[in-house]
Amino acid sequence: MNLPVTEWQAIAAASDLTPGQFLEFHLTQTTGEPASVPLTGFAFLDGDTPRAYLNACPHLGIELNWLPGRFMDVDNLFIQCSTHGALFKPGSGECIAGPCQGDALTPLEIRLQNGEVQVRAQD
């Protein structure tokens, strides 16, 4: 999904981004008509690297998780679609198994600044 680049948006305190934690948030962008609702995303630490993606599977656009903050498979290796079991690489968002294999999650830019976790859509 291509999003217009927007201003940086604070989603949490930087101290909330801890290993194993997934932060869910709403973006200022919406899904667009006809049902215009805020897009959602999630952020986490991939090793030491902060990452953020839209919470939308590339093939149906639905959110990946059923439970708050639960995005990983049972082996804690891949992000998983809880509806279909599709697996995504945490570092690239690439789908390696499931109905969207070869497609990828939409990455967001993420930075830690002023004690905040900030995200925005990428170019």
Ligand code: FES
């Ligand atoms: S919605 Fe695409 S794999 Fe589940």
